[in-house]
Amino acid sequence: MTLEDFEKSLAESHEQKESEGSKDKDRSRHHRHRHHHRHRSSSRSRETRHGRDRHHEDSDRHRQKRSRRDDNGEDEESRHKRRHRHDSSHDRDRPKTEADPVASNSNESHLKRDSWMEAPSSIDIDYVQRPERRLQEQPQAKMLESDLTTKIHQREINDHLRDLRDGKVAEEIETTTAQHDVNYTFGDTGSQWRMTKLKAVYREAKNSGRKVDEVAIERFGDLRSFDDAREEEVELDRRDTYGESYVGKIKPSGELFQERKLEQGSRRSSRQEDKDIEPNVQEQGKSMEIEPPTGTTQLLDATALNRLRAKMMKAKLKGSAEATELEEQYNAAAALMANRKEGDVVVLGVMENRMLAGSSRGEVKPVENRRGRERGQVQENDDMSIEDMLREERRSRGQAGGEGMRLAERIAKDAKFDNDLEYMDDNAAKLAKRVQKSELNLKNTAISEFHKMNRVLDNCPLCHHEDTSTPPVAPVVSLATRTYLTLPTEPEISDGSSTIVPIQHRTNLLECDDDEWEEIRNFMKSLTRMYHDQGRDVIFYENAAHPDRKRHASLEVVPLPYSLGETSPAFFKEAILSADSEWTQHRKLIDTLAKSRQGLGKLAFRRTLVKEMPYFHVWFELDGGLGHVVEDSRRWPRGDLFAREILGGMLDLEPDVIKRQGKWSRSGDRRVEPFRKRWRNFHIQICTMTRPKALLLGNIDHAGKTWEALSNVAELVTTQAANRTEFIQECKAGKLDGVVVAYRTFGSFGITGQFDEELVSVLPKSMLFLAHCGAGYDQVDVHACSQRNPPIRVSNVPTAVDDATADVNMFLIIGALRNFNAGMHALREGKWRGVPAPRLGHDPEGKVLGILGMGGIGRNLKRKAEAFGMKVIYHNRRKLSEALAAGAEYVSFDELLATSDVISLNLPLNAHTRHIIGKPEFEKMKDDVVVVNTARGAVIDEAALVDALDSGKVYSAGLDVFEEEPKIHPGLTRNPNVLLVPHMGTWSVETQTSMEEWAIANVRQAVEQGTLKSIVPEQVDL
Ligand SMILES: [Zn+2]
Structure with missing residues (x-):
């Protein structure tokens, strides 16, 4: 069936060639237009040849037809353009000749690929072209015209003469001066590559056995440049020998080129006499006056037919005179073969599952799991008939990589191509073996390709292996x-x-x-x-x-x-x-x-x-x-x-x-971190360009407009999950893929739970930033975030909360000192101050306030406390600068415990600060100390606090935070000396708004610049 097509198109091309061969005038016009009438019957093309109008009409109709029928219109169109361009550039580069059956075939092949019904001939491939070197040996129209000027014999061995002549006659060349200016000097920066080039010429000439001059022209464009380089070589050699100080020549003098010209001049004069002894070369493309082939009426088997075909193609490739004859033989044999309607010969085209996967014809079914989808995997479709596959094959055959190219390539690459025409006879079967396949093989090949692909995928160091959730072996920077x-x-x-x-x-x-x-x-x-x-x-x-x-x-x-x-x-x-x-x-x-x-x-x-x-x-x-x-x-x-x-x-x-070409290994690459650091600011440009997603976890109550405004730089998404299990599910299903930054609130704990290692491991790989809306971020395991690959950078809201938190802090200090709680409680019970009345309180004036954790809030508190006349001392891991401390005295932890009248906890909660105040610490405190906490409940051992309050060691306490919110230790609620606020430190419209604004600003900066406005201290060096 395929052979039938093949032979049909061959017959057409043959007729075409015949008709073209018979016209000898007006070539250039037809050359330009020849692709329009290629597929017509010969009578048709004779008609069209005579009128320009017909031409246009024809091509117009053809265009319409194609656009109507071709479901792959655009591709086809662009391929057409590409080929055309390709072809015309060849026209420029080499002598114009009609005697180029292969090239002219290729020119028109795409017009015939309207559908699989009209499959192209397998030599309709523009990859099959004779090398230019060979073409130069063809008779050239230009040469025939220029008989009056210089004639270079077409068998001239010194090919460079032709090039020398290019555009100039030899006399002209002779009169041009050998000295000329070049825009370089010997030994300058370009010198290295000129010498590389020169060496390559010698090397290739040696390896290929070609003449040095011939290679030189290919490389340097002309011999003068080559000779200049040779001069430079000599000069550099001398400089090398005589040392730095030696400078003989700065620029080429042209002496080597002069030498060459003199030599050529003497040779040329002796050769001019030969010009009439030009052999009569058979012009290609002309039908030959030979006897009609005999013996083609006998039935050939498939192998013999293939052999004949290969022989013919080879002859065509060589431009041999036999080509026409062989073609006719082949046509006749193939026609007979086709009449037998033998279905056992099919041709295998490109059977890569990936190519097929894109088609709608159902040769293969896409693999529908996630991995399959991501990789475009396919599996065999058992329902598909051989006919379907054949149809697919025909569709793709004319395309690059199809069988025509394969056969042509095989013939062309065969080492004996140049000198042994008979060789093909013995090897036709071997060379054609890829072309011929049984129906069974057709199917098996697709499957084995599929298996091979799977093996490659399983061992691929650059693939993310979803099934085992193994990241690529290569580091993902x-x-x-x-x-x-x-x-x-x-x-x-x-x-x-x-x-x-x-x-x-x-x-x-x-x-x-x-x-x-x-x-x-x-x-x-x-x-x-x-x-x-x-x-x-x-x-x-x-x-x-x-x-x-x-x-x-x-x-x-x-x-x-x-x-x-x-x-x-x-x-x-x-x-x-x-x-x-x-x-x-x-x-x-x-x-x-x-x-x-x-x-x-x-x-x-x-x-x-x-x-x-x-x-x-x-x-x-x-x-x-x-x-x-x-x-x-x-x-x-x-x-x-x-x-x-x-x-x-x-x-x-x-x-x-x-x-040495190494391999990637999982052992951790020391280059990754330094590279990431340099790359960091550029990464986000990538994300910005691809419109990243920003995920909202929790609610935004006040800065809604600011959040919405982010949509100009990111796609805003939310989670559908109601609890941690659902959230993890959502991540694993890839629903949050593409999220680059997440915004989270304290309240989103209800959805995601602790932002711990487990959660971090399922978050989309694209996620690089987490903007936490709050000062304390103990809900986030920063270490796990830093460890993930790639790491997640975390920001908090460090300063926006300072004022409001410090206000509550001051309120708690005063309330606890003055013992307001007992009185307020009694009043609500209708007992006025209560009986007995509460103990008298103390004034803040003159008291020592010990601030444990002198950060933003601590320093804010210091200013406020000083307004009440308190003396502030502090303890941090490190002493603050004078400016930041602003007069507060730095003391050791124990000293702070021992000397403070009021101890305020303003440090973040982490592994080191959990229960930083416990039983031993209470023992070190002054009697009647007041303890205030607006940080996190767990920095105090609540049970120990209750004991200390009960024992009277601690006078009173003011608490905004608790160890197990919203559960409160009963020892605290029953104690009237304790002032309790249900975590309302930042509970104000102004502060809530500015916190949200701040956190959103982190999101924006992450998206726009790849950095965070307020990265958490642990990650400052990440
Ligand atoms: Zn891969």
Whole structure:
């Protein structure tokens, strides 16, 4: 069935060629338009050839038809454009000739790929082109026209003469002076790469057996530059020999070039006589006057047919005269074959599950668990018939990577291609084996590909393994929504390098979708800024030269000194030109930077390279650089060696550093923390660019508008959970993915419970900040937050609460000193002051207030207490500066206990401060001491306090906080000397509002700048 298509299209192309061959005038016009009438019958195309109007009509109709029928319109369209561009650039680069059946086929192939019904011929692939070197040996129209000027024999061995002549006749060249100005001096900064280039010429000439001059022209563009470099080589050699002080020449004198010209001049004159002895070369594309092929009426089996086909293709590739004959033989045989309607030969196309997964045809079913969804995994669909698969195969066959390319490639790469036409006969079966598959194999291949992919995925160091909840082996330095930043394996080529990786396992970056690319570009932007801040340039490269290994795609980011950054394009160009020199059907260099400037912009890379072919691409700027299609993955340097050698050479690294390509390990990477520190401020730009989510835990009562206003920088989300179990469930289900910062209130404890290690471990990896709305954050396990990878940074509200808390503190001091509670209590019971009346209280004036924990609240309290005439002493872990202490005396803990009339607790609760005041401490206090606490209940051992109150050691207490809120120790409620307030320290509209405003400001700063306004002290150094 496939062969039928194949042969049909071959027949068409043959007719086409025939008709084209017969016209000898008006070539350029037809050359431009030839793709319009390719698929017509020959009579049709003869008609259309005669009228321009017909042409346009035709092409218009065709366009309409295509847009109507093609459900893949845009892709198809852009591919068309790409090919067209590709083709026209070839037209520019090389002699115009109609005698190029392969190229002309390729030109039109896409027009026929309207549907699977009209599958293209397998040689309709524009990857199949004869190398340019060969083309130069073709008769050239330009040469025929220029008989009156210089004639260079087409068998001229010194190919460079042709190039020398390019645009000038030889006489002109002779008269140009050998001396000329170059914009460099010997031994300057560009010298290193000119010498590299020169050595590469010698090396390649030696390896390939080609003439040095020939290679030199390829590399240097012309021989003069090459000779200049040779002069420089001599000069540098002398400087080396005679020492620094020796300077012979500063710029090239042109003497070597002069020498060459003299030599050529003498040779040329002896050769001009040969010009009439030009052999009669059969022009390609013309039908040949040969006898109709015989013996094609016999039935050939599939193998024989394949052999014939391969032979024919090879002849076409070579531009051999036999091509036409073979084609006819093949057509006839194939037609017969098709008539037998043998269904056992099918052709395997691209059967990667990933490609199929995108289709709606049901070859495979998507795996519907989370892992499957995330990775785009598929499983075999047993319901799918072979017919369906075939249809799919046909659909994809004409695309790059299809079977046509495979066969062409195999033939082309075969070592004996050049010199042994008969070789094909013996090897046709072998070479075609990939092309032919039984129905069974077709199905099995899809499945084995699927298994292979799964193996790769299971061992992938860059994948997050959801099923076992194992993070990637590579360190995650910075996580965005669809991509993340990691560090390259050691040893690094350049200090502080990094690597951008899509979270989903892609085999190359061209597989990434728009969203992923958006993030990749954001990373590229931010990294560029970061390295520039460090005074360095940066380049990016992707090595996708080994698609068969299905490795996780990554973009390597390499910072370079500015001086090297400028010359890096030259280094890469050089290296790419030296690579893959054996057989080239593609242009070696794909200048995506130029293409981006020509209008493709940021799409230059994605539109210019194709994901089905192995490639290497380096970015010198955000939008482009140089690309190269790798002809033979097996010959490409293993792993990342290609780029490492170029960069290592630029940076003068030792070979063992260049050659060693380490692996990631889980053992903890010492580079991560320093990198994160430098990266921190840039990370958030990534998040901002991808519109992060901000999660609200609890309620915002006063600053609602401020919260809403955050929606200009973040997506505001809430939790649906009513309790901790539900919340954990929600996190695990990925419903909060993309949350970068969470805002939490004291009251959200009811939903999430303690913000402990368990909770932190299930929070989305994207979450980097927690803005707690409160001064004390004992509900949050800061240590667990710091330990998580990546860490969660926590902020509190340190100063907004100071005033209100200190006010309550003062109220409690006065209330407790003056013993107001007993009287107020009696009054409500209708007993006036009560019987007996309460003890007389004490005035604050002149009393010593010992503040334990002289932070924001403590210092605020100090000012207020001094207004009441109290003398303030304090104890902290560290003594405050004079300015902060503002006259308060620093004393030891024990001294504070022993000398204070009133002890106020204003320190945060943590493991060290829990029960900091207990039985032994009470014993060290003065008799009739007053104890006040607005910090956290648990800093006092409540039971010990009750005992001390009962024993009369403590005169009275004023408490706003309790050890097990809202439960109150009964010993406190029954004691009339204790003034109790149900945690109302910040219970005021003004303070509640400013606390919320403050916490929201932390959220905003986190989103906008990647930092917190008031990070908790424990994390200041994180
Ligand atoms: Zn992976």
